[in-house]
Amino acid sequence: MELTEAFILLQAPNAAAAENGRKLSKSGKFSGLGRSADGALVWGACAGSGKTPYRVSIDWSNPQAPVCRCSCPSRQFPCKHALGLMFEQLRGASFQTGEVPPELAEKLARQAARAAKKEAGAQTPAKPRKTSAAAQTKRLSRQLEGLDMAEQMVEDLLRAGVGSLGGTSAQTYEKLAKELGNHYLTGPQTAFVRIALAVRNIQKSPDQAQDAYAEALRILIALRSTIKKGRSFLQQKLEAGQFSAEDTVLFEAMGGVWRLEDLHAIGAYQENARLIQLSFDVFYDEAKREYVERGFWLDLDSGRIDQTLNLRPAKALKHVRGEDSCFSLLEVPVLYTYPGEGCRRIRWESAVPRSLTPEVLAGLPALAQPDLAAAVKRTKGQIKNTLLPKFLPVLVPVGRVGAVDGTFVLEDPAGGRVVLRDRREDGPGHASTVRVAALPGGLGQGDALFGLMFYDGADRSLCLHPYSAVTRSRIIRLQY
Numbered sequence: 001m002e003l004t005e006a007f008i009l010l011q012a013p014n015a016a017a018a019e020n021g022r023k024l025s026k027s028g029k030f031s032g033l034g035r036s037a038d039g040a041l042v043w044g045a046c047a048g049s050g051k052t053p054y055r056v057s058i059d060w061s062n063p064q065a066p067v068c069r070c071s072c073p074s075r076q077f078p079c080k081h082a083l084g085l086m087f088e089q090l091r092g093a094s095f096q097t098g099e100v101p102p103e104l105a106e107k108l109a110r111q112a113a114r115a116a117k118k119e120a121g122a123q124t125p126a127k128p129r130k131t132s133a134a135a136q137t138k139r140l141s142r143q144l145e146g147l148d149m150a151e152q153m154v155e156d157l158l159r160a161g162v163g164s165l166g167g168t169s170a171q172t173y174e175k176l177a178k179e180l181g182n183h184y185l186t187g188p189q190t191a192f193v194r195i196a197l198a199v200r201n202i203q204k205s206p207d208q209a210q211d212a213y214a215e216a217l218r219i220l221i222a223l224r225s226t227i228k229k230g231r232s233f234l235q236q237k238l239e240a241g242q243f244s245a246e247d248t249v250l251f252e253a254m255g256g257v258w259r260l261e262d263l264h265a266i267g268a269y270q271e272n273a274r275l276i277q278l279s280f281d282v283f284y285d286e287a288k289r290e291y292v293e294r295g296f297w298l299d300l301d302s303g304r305i306d307q308t309l310n311l312r313p314a315k316a317l318k319h320v321r322g323e324d325s326c327f328s329l330l331e332v333p334v335l336y337t338y339p340g341e342g343c344r345r346i347r348w349e350s351a352v353p354r355s356l357t358p359e360v361l362a363g364l365p366a367l368a369q370p371d372l373a374a375a376v377k378r379t380k381g382q383i384k385n386t387l388l389p390k391f392l393p394v395l396v397p398v399g400r401v402g403a404v405d406g407t408f409v410l411e412d413p414a415g416g417r418v419v420l421r422d423r424r425e426d427g428p429g430h431a432s433t434v435r436v437a438a439l440p441g442g443l444g445q446g447d448a449l450f451g452l453m454f455y456d457g458a459d460r461s462l463c464l465h466p467y468s469a470v471t472r473s474r475i476i477r478l479q480y
Contacts, residue, residue, distance in 0.1 A: 006328040006353040008086045011066070013076045014322035021083025030056075030088050035095040042095055043104060044088065046081045048072065056081045057104055064350045069107065075319065136243040139184055140234050143254060146183025147234070149176065150192070151227045154220055162217045166209065170199040187230075187253035191223045193287040211424065214457060218390075225386035230254050247339050249387045260347065263336040273335035273348075274300040276356065276364070278395070278450045279467040280325040281430060281479045289314050293323045296393050296450070296467070297346065300329075300360070303367040305393045305450075306337065306346045325480060328353035329360060342382040342392045362472045365448040368395040372416035376462055379453040391423070391454040395470065398447040401436060408433060410449060410464060421463040423454055432478035436466050439476060447471045 012018035024030070024046060031053070033044040040061045045053035059067040068082035089095070100108070153176055157164070173196035180189040198216040202209040233250045237243065245251055245262040252258060263269060275297040282293050293310040312320040330351040338345040369375040379392040399413040401420070408420045422431045436443070443449065451466040469476040 003086065003090050004328075004353060004355075005090060006326075008083060008090065009324065010326070010351070010353060011068075011078055011086070012083055012324075013078070015324050017076055017078075017080050018083055020080035021085075022087050024080060024084035025087035025091060025093075030084065030093070033088065033093055033095045034098050034101075036100055037097055041100060041104075041108075042085065042089065043101060044085055044095075046070075046084060048081075054081050055101075055103070056085045058082060058085055059108070064352055067111075069104070077321075133241060133243070137238065137241075140238045140243075142183050143185055144231065144234055144238075146180050146185045146188070147227050147231050149183075150180060150185070150188045150223070153192075154224050154227065157220055158224070162213050162220070165195075165199050165213070165216055166202045166206065168199060170196040170203075172196075173199065184255040185230075186255045187226060188223060190287050191219050191226070194219050197286060222386045226253055229387070249339050251339065253387060258338060260336055260349065263338070263347075264334075268339065269334055269336045271334055273332040275330045275332060275335075275351075276300060276360075276475075277326040277330075278305065278393075278470070278475060279477055279479050280323075281467075283427070283430070284314075291317065295323070295326065298364070298367060298395065300367070303395075305395060306344045307393065308347065309345055325477070326353070327356065329356050330354070341385065341388060342378065343389050358473065361474060364470050364475070365397065365446060365472055368397045368448040368470075370397075371414045372396055372410075372412045372418050373414075375453055376418075379455075379462060383455055391452040391465075393450070393467075394453050394464070395448050395450045396464070398443045398449055399445055401443050401449075408437065413445060418453070419461060419463045420451075420466055421456065423452060423456075423463075423465045426465065430465075430479060432466055435478045436469065439469055443469055443471070 008021075009015075009018050012021070029047045030044045031047070033042070035042045041057065041059050043055070043057035046056050047053050054070055054072045056070045057068075059069075061067075066086075068078035068085075070079050070081045072079055072081055074080070153173075173192045177189045177192035177196065180192065195216055198212045198219070201212040202216075230250055230253060233248070234254060237246075245256060245258065245266065247266045247268060278296045278298050280293070280295045282291060284291055288311075291312045291314065293312065295308045296305055297308065298305050308323070310320075310323045312322065330353055332348045332351045334348060336347045338347075369378075375392075375394040375396050379394070382388050382392045383390050396410065396418075397412050399411045399415070401408075401410050403409070404417070409417045410420055411417045420433045420436060422433050436449070448470040449464070449466055450468040450470055451464045453462060453464050455461075456463050467477070467479050469478065
């Protein structure tokens, strides 16, 4: 596989590590560069802050998943020294072919022994993982008890009206949220944390409480539906004695955690996917206290648009690898998809970046929805489902873009129109509608616009929050 800068950036835990690795390479910090006879292993020494240089190596036996080693104390993986060694390879530095250093050879031997043992074990049919029926029954019963508590609180609030929130304590809902966590109900738990945040906003700024009341009401209505559907789901599992993961969004909403092997077992995967990232953004989820790095990806073969979500808890931010924008075409051997409709979450274990050629770019606008009417129909189907996000990522064809009676709108080639407007939920950091008008050359027939179609309760209309402009020669990101 040809080493590219895009591939190195994909390996980096964050943009800063990649840039620091690049600087190490540029500043001549490496010495003693060597490689094995077959070229699968490279190594070198990198000067650090101490007297003894760090010993760095990269095993390229699997080009898609290089194994990096370094003697430095960094907890990032790969560290900046390993990334610097990759940049040394990329710039064509001279690596002398020679014997593998003894210490490294010993590590490789231990690794080979572990691999052989694992392969030998694979020849023996694995025993099915035992699931304690008693433990699972106890868990499901406890979840049902938690739903009863949550339902009582929701019904009391709806009877009293959301206007009563201003006179209650946020700690009431925070306490219930904590209790629901003890009942393994992560979905309802997060919902009550969001209600507590709405209460704090109402009490903090009474004159600007309208949006908070509207948000609280939306959460309560969705939560009531989740509780009803969740109770039926859990009772059916309990009665059937069936405790495995299921192809439904309720599994996660009721506290289930998806593993890749579970997704594979239910057939929620596809092979040899080709993806292009249309946009990338980062936001902070205050209720979950985590940063969410989100990418929207276009499948070149199906035209679907799905999202990746890299969740980084604020308390463990430096221990969770960060993600960044991707400007390459990714070839994904196995693409896993979470249950859902419209805006599904996707994941993969490995991917190979390829150059985004002019031929591929030229064909992207043709993957847009046939017209705005089709996008509107799909969006309405999405937002009616209380368990799904209240927006849909769509790529829509452009006829022209401009102001109509003081309102900024997009008109498709068939004459359909949609208002371009920023979602208030995204916050000022995601404001991008004004940037559409400032695009060099503007947008016209044959181009497409990617964004989130959503329902705006302020004037009861479907609007489009633009995230990227997709022309036949480039993708212009409006967010980052």
